[in-house]
Amino acid sequence: MDVFANLAAGIAGVLSPINLLLLASGVLVGMIVGVMPGLGPSAGLAILLPLTFGLDPVGAIVMLAAVYYGAMYGGTITSVLINTPGESATVASTFDGYPLAKQGRAAPALVIAAVASFVAGTIGAVLISVAAPxxxxxxxxxxxxxLFMLVILGLLTLIVVIGKKRLLGIISVLIGFALATVGIDIGGGQQRYTFGSTELINGIDFIPVAIGVFGVGEILWNLYCGAHRERLGYFDLKRASRRFWPTGADWVESRWSMLRGSVLGFFVGATPGAGATVASLMSYSMEKSVSKRPERFGKGAMAGLAGPEAANNAASAGAMVPLLTLGIPGSASTAVLLGGFLMWGLQPGPLLMQDEPDFAWTLIGSMYLGNVMLLLVNIFCIPAFAKVAKVRFQILAPVVIVLCVLGTFAVNGSIVEVGIMLGCGVLGFFMRRFGLSPAALVIALVLGPLAEETLRQSLIISEGSFGVFVDRPVSLALLCFLPVLCLLPIAVKLWRRRVSPAAVPVEAQPTEPGGDHEALDTAEHETNR
Amino acid sequence: MTALTPVTRRRWRITPLTAFLLVLLAVFGGYAQMAMELEWRTEAGRIGPGFFPRLIGLAGMVLCAAAVVRNVLRPDTEEAAPASRHRGALLLVVAAQALVLFTLVPLGAVLTCVAFLFLVLELLDRTRPLLNLAVSVLVPLGLYLLFNVALGAGLPQGPLPF
Structure with a gap:
C-alpha cells in the first residue's frame, strides 16, 4: 500500500502548474536534442544542465529526466528518416525503420515507434515503482x-559491454579515476594534483568534464568526419496524408513485440553498466528469432522497429533503478543525471528513498505523466520534429560550442572550468578517434570518489585487512560475480556463433560492413559515445 | 630477402593510436611519479592519499604499455578512422575555441561569442553570409538574455554596457 500512496503523492507533486510546464518543456527540448544531428541524450543533458540552476531541485530533476527520455525517442526520428541514429541506442531502429521510410511508410513507422515508447515507458514506470523500493x-x-564491490561491478559491466576494445575501455575508466583524485584527499585533507591552483582545491567538477567530453567532443568528432559537408537523404512527412497512420496489420504485428521489448529492456537497463543499446539489439535479435517471417527483418518489418524501440525506452526507465537506489549510474546519460543530483545536494543511494521520499516519488511519478506527454507531443508534432532534423550541422556545431562555453561559465563563473571543458572536448575527440570510451571516463569520474571512500571505510572497518570483502556474505556474493562477468563475453561469443544467421541484417547496417558480429560489436562500442 | 623488408616494416608501423597511447603512457607515468610522493599509508595505519593514485597510475602505465605493444604488433586492428577526415576544419575550430578562452573575460560573453560564431560559420559555409551574420548576432544575444537575465548567471560583460 505504501507504494501506491507514495506514487499517488508523487504524481500529485508533478501536477503543479510549474512542474507540468517543466515536464512539457523537458520533453520538447529532449526531442529537439535527440533529433539534432550529432547530439545524443548524454550530450544534451550535459549541455542543458546549467540551464536548470534557477529551478528548485525537484523541478530541475523532473525536467532533466524528461529531457532524457524525450531525447531517447528523438533519436528514432533520424534513424527512420535519414538512416542516421541520433545515438547508439537507436541503431537497431534503423534496421527496419529506414527500409519502412524507403517504402513511403515513414509516418506509420514513427507512430508505431511513439506508441512503443509510450507502452515501454509506462511499463518501465510501473516496474520502477515496484523495483525501486x-x-x-x-x-x-x-x-x-x-558498495565498493557494486561500484567495481558496475564499471566492469560497462567495460564488458564495450565489446572488442575492452583494454581501451579500462584505460578510459582509469583516466576518469585519475581526474577524480584531483583536489583535497577526503581522508587526510592533503592536496593532490592541484599544482598550487586554488581553483583545483575542490577537485575537477563533473559538469565541465561532462559538457566537454560529450558536447564539444561529439561536435569535434562530427566535424572531423565531415558532417558539415554531408547532404543527407531525407523523407518528408505530412500528417494530413491518409498514409500517416499505421494499418491494423501493423498494430497486430507489433503489439507483442512492444511488450516483450518493454520487459526485456527494463531488466537489461536496470543492470549497472548495460544499457539501452544492448537492450535494443537484444530485442531485435529476439524479435527476429520468434518471428514467423524472419526474412522480412531488415526489409521493413514493423516488429523489428517496435521491439527495439520499446526496449530502448524501457531500458531508460530501468537505468533509473541503480541510479536512485544504489547511486550507481548505469549509462552516460544517468551519469549526467547523477551529476545533477549531486549539484542540488541530493545523494542518490539506498537512503534517498527514505530521506527524500517526496523527491524520489515525484521523479517516478513524473515518468508516468511524462510518457503521456511524450506520446501526445510525438504524434501531433512528428512532422515538426522531422523538420528540426534538417538543421544543418555547420550552423549547429558553433552554436552548440557557444552554448557549452556559456553554460560552463554560468555554473561557477570560472574561466578555469571553461578551459577544463574545452580541454576535455579535445580529449573526448581523441577518445572517439581512437576507440576509447568517453562514457566510461565520465562514469568513473562520478564513481571515483565513492570507490575511494568506500574502500577506505572498508579497510578501516577491517583494520587494514582485505578479508572484509570475503567475510561479509553479500560482498562475497558480489565478489564471486566478478569472474562470471569476466567470462560473460566468451559465453556471448559462443552464443552469437550459434545464432549468427538470425542476428542483424547486413544490408540494413548503418555502420561499417563486416557481418553480423561486427554490427553488434560496433553498436555495443557506440554505447560509449 | 628484399620481399620480407616491407612486410616487416608494415607490421611495426607506429600509428596515430600508438602515438596517442604513448602520450597517455607518459601522462600516467607522470601521474604515478607524483603519486609516489604521496603517503601510501597514514601514521594511523589507514590508507593514505597516495594509495588510490598509485594503483591508478601503475595500472594505467601497465595497460597503456600493453595497448602500445598490441597496437605495434597489430597496427590495423585498433583504428576507428572515418571514411573522410577534415583535419583543417577541426584544427581551425579548436584554435577558435582557444581564442574564446582567452577573450571571454576581457571582451565579454556577447562580443566573444559573436566573433567566434561568425568566424566558424564563415569557415564552414561561406555561401550564406547574411544567415551567418544573423545567427552570429542573435544567438549570443539570446543566450545572454537566457543566462544573465533569466538565470542570473553573471556572464562577463567586457566593454559593452550589458
Missing amino acids: VTAGVAASFGPPE
Whole structure:
C-alpha cells in the first residue's frame, strides 16, 4: 500500500502548474536534442544542465529526466528518416525503420515507434515503482564493502559491454579515476594534483568534464568526419496524408513485440553498466528469432522497429533503478543525471528513498505523466520534429560550442572550468578517434570518489585487512560475480556463433560492413559515445 | 630477402593510436611519479592519499604499455578512422575555441561569442553570409538574455554596457 500512496503523492507533486510546464518543456527540448544531428541524450543533458540552476531541485530533476527520455525517442526520428541514429541506442531502429521510410511508410513507422515508447515507458514506470523500493530496502543493509564491490561491478559491466576494445575501455575508466583524485584527499585533507591552483582545491567538477567530453567532443568528432559537408537523404512527412497512420496489420504485428521489448529492456537497463543499446539489439535479435517471417527483418518489418524501440525506452526507465537506489549510474546519460543530483545536494543511494521520499516519488511519478506527454507531443508534432532534423550541422556545431562555453561559465563563473571543458572536448575527440570510451571516463569520474571512500571505510572497518570483502556474505556474493562477468563475453561469443544467421541484417547496417558480429560489436562500442 | 623488408616494416608501423597511447603512457607515468610522493599509508595505519593514485597510475602505465605493444604488433586492428577526415576544419575550430578562452573575460560573453560564431560559420559555409551574420548576432544575444537575465548567471560583460 505504501507504494501506491507514495506514487499517488508523487504524481500529485508533478501536477503543479510549474512542474507540468517543466515536464512539457523537458520533453520538447529532449526531442529537439535527440533529433539534432550529432547530439545524443548524454550530450544534451550535459549541455542543458546549467540551464536548470534557477529551478528548485525537484523541478530541475523532473525536467532533466524528461529531457532524457524525450531525447531517447528523438533519436528514432533520424534513424527512420535519414538512416542516421541520433545515438547508439537507436541503431537497431534503423534496421527496419529506414527500409519502412524507403517504402513511403515513414509516418506509420514513427507512430508505431511513439506508441512503443509510450507502452515501454509506462511499463518501465510501473516496474520502477515496484523495483525501486525493494532494491532500496535491500541496499539499505549494504555497508562500504558491498558498495565498493557494486561500484567495481558496475564499471566492469560497462567495460564488458564495450565489446572488442575492452583494454581501451579500462584505460578510459582509469583516466576518469585519475581526474577524480584531483583536489583535497577526503581522508587526510592533503592536496593532490592541484599544482598550487586554488581553483583545483575542490577537485575537477563533473559538469565541465561532462559538457566537454560529450558536447564539444561529439561536435569535434562530427566535424572531423565531415558532417558539415554531408547532404543527407531525407523523407518528408505530412500528417494530413491518409498514409500517416499505421494499418491494423501493423498494430497486430507489433503489439507483442512492444511488450516483450518493454520487459526485456527494463531488466537489461536496470543492470549497472548495460544499457539501452544492448537492450535494443537484444530485442531485435529476439524479435527476429520468434518471428514467423524472419526474412522480412531488415526489409521493413514493423516488429523489428517496435521491439527495439520499446526496449530502448524501457531500458531508460530501468537505468533509473541503480541510479536512485544504489547511486550507481548505469549509462552516460544517468551519469549526467547523477551529476545533477549531486549539484542540488541530493545523494542518490539506498537512503534517498527514505530521506527524500517526496523527491524520489515525484521523479517516478513524473515518468508516468511524462510518457503521456511524450506520446501526445510525438504524434501531433512528428512532422515538426522531422523538420528540426534538417538543421544543418555547420550552423549547429558553433552554436552548440557557444552554448557549452556559456553554460560552463554560468555554473561557477570560472574561466578555469571553461578551459577544463574545452580541454576535455579535445580529449573526448581523441577518445572517439581512437576507440576509447568517453562514457566510461565520465562514469568513473562520478564513481571515483565513492570507490575511494568506500574502500577506505572498508579497510578501516577491517583494520587494514582485505578479508572484509570475503567475510561479509553479500560482498562475497558480489565478489564471486566478478569472474562470471569476466567470462560473460566468451559465453556471448559462443552464443552469437550459434545464432549468427538470425542476428542483424547486413544490408540494413548503418555502420561499417563486416557481418553480423561486427554490427553488434560496433553498436555495443557506440554505447560509449 | 628484399620481399620480407616491407612486410616487416608494415607490421611495426607506429600509428596515430600508438602515438596517442604513448602520450597517455607518459601522462600516467607522470601521474604515478607524483603519486609516489604521496603517503601510501597514514601514521594511523589507514590508507593514505597516495594509495588510490598509485594503483591508478601503475595500472594505467601497465595497460597503456600493453595497448602500445598490441597496437605495434597489430597496427590495423585498433583504428576507428572515418571514411573522410577534415583535419583543417577541426584544427581551425579548436584554435577558435582557444581564442574564446582567452577573450571571454576581457571582451565579454556577447562580443566573444559573436566573433567566434561568425568566424566558424564563415569557415564552414561561406555561401550564406547574411544567415551567418544573423545567427552570429542573435544567438549570443539570446543566450545572454537566457543566462544573465533569466538565470542570473553573471556572464562577463567586457566593454559593452550589458
